Amino acid sequence: MIEFEALKPQNLKEALAVLKERGIDIKLLAGGTDLLVEINNNSDRLGNFKYLMDISSIKGLDEIENEKKHLIIGALCTHTQIIESKLIEGKFPILVRGAKTIGSTQIRNRGTIGGNINNGSPAADLITPLLALKSSVILKSKNKKRELPLQDFITGPYKTDRKEDEILTKIKIPKINSDYQSSFQKVKRRQAVAISRINLAVVTDIKEMRFNDIRIAFGSATPTAIRFLKMEKKLKQTQINELNFDSIIEQTGQEMVEIAGERWSTPYKKPVVGNLLIRALQEIIREVQ
Template sequence: MSCSYYAPQRLEELLAILAEKKEKAKVLAGGTDLVIALQEGKLNYDNIVALHKIPELKGITMRGDTIVIGAMTTHTEVERSPIINTNALLLAQAAAAVGSPQIRNAGTLGGNICNASPAADTVPALIALDACVKIVSKGGEREMPLEDLFLGMGKTKLGGDEVIKEISFNALPDGAGSIFVKLARRNALAISRISVAAIVTSNEYVTDCRIAMGAVAPNPFRVRKAEKAWLGRTVTADNLDSCVEAAFQEISATLGQRASAIYKKRAGKALIRRALSLASGQM
């Protein structure tokens, strides 16, 4: 099946094309998943709209205490960014965990989000960072928490005439520890079986605790009951145990009785313990 190919050079041009074509068009970011699906005949679209020439969708900047990342910024750029490594280390770690060097060089942060995979590596890190996405169309723009963007596996709230322009979140404060860890079948080129992103801020007491998990539910999510279990308490092994147990109960309810539930419950509990221990400086 033949299709038309567009490569707009400005955001305004892109939005005009999408306003005209809407659901008959598919945007192409890094292409690490879409191109394969098209080649295998799993997807068919009348129009492919490539985003790689649009400068407004690229780059990593600081605006005060807010970090802003263009949706077409690659995983390699995120991984190597001094801004990210200094102010949001867990996101650099998550970007480094994506696929192979070739995939990281081509794949983009926006593409990883819009693919809406349960196992997306960067999404749990971004959710733990309380990231928001700016969504634009010819009719205007809107902003929402990243966690609210997803509607299930492979589905988002983006309209056919909309794209994500940028992702933003606050830099982590001094004293915050952060980590991204994943469990997979091998060390490289591996899809996550379970992933955990954790942020712990403490002095004598835990003042902030954020935990996000991937590859457990249809979309990555925050483990909020577990977060609350550690807030206001001292950074001790006993209090860490209470937080981990609360997380175990929460993911057990999420997993239900599926075939992989027994394995994922046990592995998830161990991975959360490791992530929180590393983020809080206990390992």
């Protein structure tokens, strides 16, 4: 049984001040859809904490801002907010597609984008799109603010670079021009409320029938969600009509094994990651043609 005291700061300033003082003993609570499960399960992942700080009702962290070069999503935006945001749907539909596949309506009504990132699950359905969108995260502490690429923030399975006095406040997504196409793929064991067996986000712009800037992020295939840089390199500048499916499938699987090593699920995932990539590319190509 896990026992703790509750902290409920009224605003960000107060939260950061308390974190500065005793952050080491504090667990942050937002939507709770992962944390309450772990507390219920007495999960080893929780580590030790004395206080649970509820930041779910802190004002100002649940806004979506349309800046000139970036779209900024407040860390406390729920998945439902993301799905219903016309702004996000217009700019980054892939994020909406990812959000729609998370949990159930009830979970999406509570769970937040910041929580999805901070939980650091390799299967998180927002992390892969965000990686493919080259997002960065903004963290605040009492006296500091820092920004770092999402990829660097996630340091391992269920591990992040968040310092104990910090709060992840915003997610910053660089805007891309309207030539960009995207595809989100998810393999699951059932049709709803399903954790990704594999998920994939592909973002690319096609210029003169070639993949120009192409970003490929896989989730649940490797210990943390990650971009497959080798495959990106291979596909960059490739003619979209001259794709060698067999070699893409082969090499995607290989890249996965290089990153993750051989695991119990490798015989399944090795061919399927490539199959999914082909499917995503075909979907994008169909869209362009």
